[in-house]
Amino acid sequence: MTTLPFTPVLTLGDIVDLERYPITDRSHPAYLELVAHSQSLLGQEGVAIFPGFVRDQSVVAMADQTLALHPRMFHFREKHTVYFKPQEEGVDAQHPLRRLMDTEKDTVAYADIPADHSIRQIYQSDDVLCFIKDVLNLDALYRHADPLAALNLQGFTTGQQLGWHFDRSDFSVTLSLQAASAGGDFEYVRMLRNENDDCHDAVRQFLDDPKTQQVEVLPQVPGTLTLFRGRYSLHRVTPVEGDRLRLNAVFAYVDQPNVEFSDYARQLFYGRTTVEPLV
Ligand SMILES: O=C(O)CCC(=O)C(=O)O
Numbered sequence: 001m002t003t004l005p006f007t008p009v010l011t012l013g014d015i016v017d018l019e020r021y022p023i024t025d026r027s028h029p030a031y032l033e034l035v036a037h038s039q040s041l042l043g044q045e046g047v048a049i050f051p052g053f054v055r056d057q058s059v060v061a062m063a064d065q066t067l068a069l070h071p072r073m074f075h076f077r078e079k080h081t082v083y084f085k086p087q088e089e090g091v092d093a094q095h096p097l098r099r100l101m102d103t104e105k106d107t108v109a110y111a112d113i114p115a116d117h118s119i120r121q122i123y124q125s126d127d128v129l130c131f132i133k134d135v136l137n138l139d140a141l142y143r144h145a146d147p148l149a150a151l152n153l154q155g156f157t158t159g160q161q162l163g164w165h166f167d168r169s170d171f172s173v174t175l176s177l178q179a180a181s182a183g184g185d186f187e188y189v190r191m192l193r194n195e196n197d198d199c200h201d202a203v204r205q206f207l208d209d210p211k212t213q214q215v216e217v218l219p220q221v222p223g224t225l226t227l228f229r230g231r232y233s234l235h236r237v238t239p240v241e242g243d244r245l246r247l248n249a250v251f252a253y254v255d256q257p258n259v260e261f262s263d264y265a266r267q268l269f270y271g272r273t274t275v276e277p278l279v
């Protein structure tokens with residue numbers, strides 16, 4: 001008699017630590033307390049972290065599955081200003097509107113993440129979506145509609161990094177899957193610019209001498225979910241050292257439905273404009 005292999009179907013509670021983060025019961029006092037505390041952290045610090053959001057066993061499985069995808073990841077490399085604006089020519093070479101930062105990382109597009117990768121289950125969960133919406137204190141939140149950009153896995157090998165930058169979106173949501181042997185820390189300077197002022201002088205001073213500002217460091221701890229407000233706080237991922245890759249997932253959520261990338265952005269970030277796999 002042949003026996004079929006038994007693959008247990010994982011529930012959200014098998015993956016996410018629902019005892020610590022009771023996100024499936026949004027009227028529970030513990031949930032309301034968690035949200036209120038996280039909102040105040042996000043307001044004061046610009047960041048809210050949720051250590052142990054994903055259970056250890058699931059994180060290890062997801063890191064292994066992600067590592068197996070590494071040979072097929074898209075190698076992304078870009079030189080950019082901290083503002084992601086095209087370089088301005090009429091200013092001196094060290095001006096932040098001209099100075100270039102180095103970013104290099106390997107990426108798996110949403111369409112290439114296997115159906116049985118648990119990261120999909122987290123991203124597709126309405127409980128997780130509502131939790132993030134509540135912490136951000138938004139009336140509506142949607143998953144990104146782009147078949148490549150909605151959910152990404154990232155790998156950083158030795159020397160790879162994200163250069164200093166301000167995000168073009170109000171917030172980002174990441175989940176650490178594996179820390180590098182060394183380096184690969186997330187560093188940020190709170191509110192180095194604001195809504196009305198790109199603060200070229202302060203940014204320039206900081207790039208010349210990082211001691212002019214207080215740099216906060218978030219070491220990468222696997223299983224930690226991080227919400228970060230990056231539009232006004234300068235941040236980077238420090239160059240990875242050693243053999244072990246820094247692995248994480250980036251969840252794209254937006255406050256509008258049906259948002260997709262342009263062909264230009266798809267080509268830049270994924271090396272293609274359609275979901276057809278790269279050969
Ligand atoms: O990988 C990270 O931890 C940060 C990602 C980030 O800053 C970005 O994608 O803009």
Ligand SMILES: [Fe+2]
Pocket residue numbers: 165166167172230235
């Ligand atoms: Fe960023």
